[in-house]
Amino acid sequence: MLLMCIALTEISVKAQTSFRKVTNEAFRRGEKLGYRIHYGFIDAVNAAIEITPENKQFAGRNTLHVLGTGMSRGTFDFFFKVRDRYESYIDEEALIPWFFGRRIDEGGYKMAQDYAFNHFQKKVTNKGKTYDIWENTQDMISGFFLARTMDLGSFPEGHIFSVPTIVDGEMYTLQIKFKGKEMVKTDFGQIRCLKFVPVLQKGRIFKKEEDLMVWLTDDKNHIPIRAKADILFGSIKVDLTSYQGLTNPIVWK
Secondary structure (H helix, E strand, C coil): HHHHHHHHHHHCCCCCCCCCCCCCCCCCCCCEEEEEECCCCEEEEEEEEEEEECEECCCCEEEEEEEEEEECCCCHHHHHCCCEEEEEEEECCCCCCCEEEEEEEEECEEEEEEEEEEECEEEECCCCCECCCCCEECCCCHHHHHHCCCCCCCCCCCCCCEEEEEECCCCEEEEEEEEEEEEEECCCCEEEEEEEEEECCCCEEEEECCCEEEEEEEECCCEEEEEEEECCCEEEEEEEEEEEECCCCCCCC
């Protein structure tokens, strides 16, 4: 990929700085999660998130290549075609992104983004524009994987996690509120979960700040089991359909 090669060459190591080292017992290369996305009563999209075997180096640092894809299915594909691809190259030790790519094709709406991060200089570049970023800034994917490494179930209900994030060229503090523990009924049986509510920006897709709920397994993996969202034009539900390559056993009921 030409843009990625450019990103690699643009990283300057002259302004050397030390990076944090995050303890990660939640995921590893080879993990792959499959999902079914419902729009109302329609099985609309098949999606997958995987950590590929690849180990590409940025500024001499090892990375985890996380790839997320979504493709519409059945009759929904005829009326509203979805072909989405997200990827992030995440520093294996610091869990910060070095490259983030986004390709969206949803019902004719298309978007392409390529974010080249330079954490030495606290900059990110996309389509010739350079933005200032904060220390340990995350992208849409890496922030979630960072959260999975935390001891999420040890915090009191109502605790808010804050993650510095860049989305569409804007820096903001993503806040995620812990809503407690729940048993969730799935295709695999009852699974003990932790429930979270990201505090989202109003006025884009969501009606209110707390219209998205996410359930993660209450174990060391912290994989997403289910998500529900009330959006301006309906509701969406996401369910786990397959998993492989997990680092730890799933804790059932």
